[in-house]
Amino acid sequence: MAWFGVLGTLALPTIMTGCDRGPREHDGIFKAEVGRVPASPQRPGDPDKGYEALINRSVVTCGLPYRVYRKHAGTRPPVPGQQFPGRTGRNAELPYMLTAHVAQSGVELVTSNCLGCHAATFNGELVMGLGNEFLDMTVDPLRVVEELGGLMADGVEAAEWRRWAARVTVIADDMMTETVGVNAARNPTLALMAHRDPRTLAWSDEPLIEPPPERPLPVSVPPWWNLGKKHALFYNAEGRGDHARQMMLAAILCTDSVEEAADIDVWFVDVRAYLATLKPPEYPFPIDQGLAEQGRGIFQGKCKACHGLHGEDGRYPNRVIALGKIKTDPALARQGFGESDRFLKWFQNSFYGQGSQAAPALGYIAPPLDGVWATAPYLHNGSVPTLAALLDSRSRPTYWAFDREGDARPVYDQGQLGWAYRTLKQGKAGAMSWDERNRIYDTRLAGYGNQGHAFADGLSVAARAALLEYLKTF
Numbered sequence: 001m002a003w004f005g006v007l008g009t010l011a012l013p014t015i016m017t018g019c020d021r022g023p024r025e026h027d028g029i030f031k032a033e034v035g036r037v038p039a040s041p042q043r044p045g046d047p048d049k050g051y052e053a054l055i056n057r058s059v060v061t062c063g064l065p066y067r068v069y070r071k072h073a074g075t076r077p078p079v080p081g082q083q084f085p086g087r088t089g090r091n092a093e094l095p096y097m098l099t100a101h102v103a104q105s106g107v108e109l110v111t112s113n114c115l116g117c118h119a120a121t122f123n124g125e126l127v128m129g130l131g132n133e134f135l136d137m138t139v140d141p142l143r144v145v146e147e148l149g150g151l152m153a154d155g156v157e158a159a160e161w162r163r164w165a166a167r168v169t170v171i172a173d174d175m176m177t178e179t180v181g182v183n184a185a186r187n188p189t190l191a192l193m194a195h196r197d198p199r200t201l202a203w204s205d206e207p208l209i210e211p212p213p214e215r216p217l218p219v220s221v222p223p224w225w226n227l228g229k230k231h232a233l234f235y236n237a238e239g240r241g242d243h244a245r246q247m248m249l250a251a252i253l254c255t256d257s258v259e260e261a262a263d264i265d266v267w268f269v270d271v272r273a274y275l276a277t278l279k280p281p282e283y284p285f286p287i288d289q290g291l292a293e294q295g296r297g298i299f300q301g302k303c304k305a306c307h308g309l310h311g312e313d314g315r316y317p318n319r320v321i322a323l324g325k326i327k328t329d330p331a332l333a334r335q336g337f338g339e340s341d342r343f344l345k346w347f348q349n350s351f352y353g354q355g356s357q358a359a360p361a362l363g364y365i366a367p368p369l370d371g372v373w374a375t376a377p378y379l380h381n382g383s384v385p386t387l388a389a390l391l392d393s394r395s396r397p398t399y400w401a402f403d404r405e406g407d408a409r410p411v412y413d414q415g416q417l418g419w420a421y422r423t424l425k426q427g428k429a430g431a432m433s434w435d436e437r438n439r440i441y442d443t444r445l446a447g448y449g450n451q452g453h454a455f456a457d458g459l460s461v462a463a464r465a466a467l468l469e470y471l472k473t474f
Contacts, residue, residue, distance in 0.1 A: 023359030030359035050274030058099040062164040062254035063111035065157040131221025138438040182218030198350040217447040220382035228276035235380040241356035280371025295470025306366035328452030336360040376418035383450035386418025391456040399424035
């Protein structure tokens with residue numbers, strides 16, 4: 001993992017019903033039922049100010065001293081086309097996923113920002129809000145921390161580095177995934193909660209509540225451009241109420257007081273307002289419009305009830321589907337609903353829980369499908385490499401890897417709608433090196449299953465082809 005990857009790492013069953021059902025509270029903990037998610041009012045913000053803040057500020061306020069960053073990274077300018085417009089000052093010299101920040105000590109730092117996970121390239125273009133599905137979180141981050149520590153001199157810079165390094169050390173084991181591309185997301189956040197007083201946000205070197213299990217469950221990073229349609233955040237719809245407070249929880253790595261969190265909240269409301277205006281990119285390749293029109297009717301019959309219609313005026317149901325109906329890998333939903341009460345209580349007692357609720361449901365929300373063709377791999381854990389495989393569960397590979405050389409991006413498969421991949425005969429146990437092992441997606445691992453969502457299995461080959469063509473228009 002590149003060192004900026006270390007900096008950037010910090011997101012009872014009932015029958016389905018069409019009625020809105022808000023979360024129910026018991027002993028300071030909220031749980032939600034499956035079915036429709038009710039809307040919550042959001043604080044107004046300025047989208048233009050939000051964009052400027054997103055590309056020039058960071059909720060992560062600790063990091064690497066700039067002098068040491070330059071010593072390590074050299075003076076190479078950002079790659080042409082790999083920078084967002086409007087980056088100012090030192091930020092214009094840094095890769096888009098890093099931000100310059102001056103600490104209270106006066107030391108200039110290089111810190112992570114949200115874009116390390118929430119921006120990526122497609123067809124040679126940097127796309128805001130596209131999840132980074134090639135981030136490598138398989139390598140122990142402490143190797144990078146120790147390497148950078150060797151470049152440090154004594155003094156105030158070293159103190160700033162030690163502060164960042166101490167936090168990364170706490171979450172190191174919680175960050176490491178089994179496969180390149182999937183994201184640890186939830187687990188390191190829970191680990192940091194365990195080391196903070198929820199009411200003051202003060203840091204404790206020793207955990208104040210039991211930390212989460214060290215092995216993180218994998219998640220695929222969802223696209224930001226659907227935020228404006230969603231009543232709840234995260235795959236189990238636990239992010240209810242004020243979305244800005246939920247989204248700025250990445251600040252938990254470094255923010256040591258309520259006052260500092262409140263300062264971030266002032267501008268993060270604008271960030272949320274900007275993200276709610278994002279639109280998906282347009283499909284950049286040819287579309288058979290006649291075939292797509294055939295797929296429209298199939299979509300109306302098979303997909304609309306859960307996923308709604310696409311486009312600016314498309315109705316989105318905001319519906320959580322019960323595990324017994326969706327039948328996808330249940331581990332993430334079960335962990336959030338049944339094994340996380342201490343973290344739900346921490347959130348509700350903290351600054352981040354003011355005006356918002358962490359209220360998981362025992363199921364997964366059916367997401368909007370705007371720009372779905374760009375968001376491979378699929379399902380909440382990224383276990384299905386293409387949309388074609390998502391629509392035919394019998395074709396899904398048990399073991400697979402992206403078809404690429406080294407760290408190069410694989411070619412986009414315009415027929416299957418996803419990144420080119422290779423089906424493998426065996427899983428990680430048969431790998432000849434650690435690098436090979438970490439690039440294999442093994443659906444036999446706990447939490448990595450690719451089952452479920454078999455609703456299109458009964459379609460003919462021709463009908464699935466028409467449906468795929470229609471999804472290109474989203």
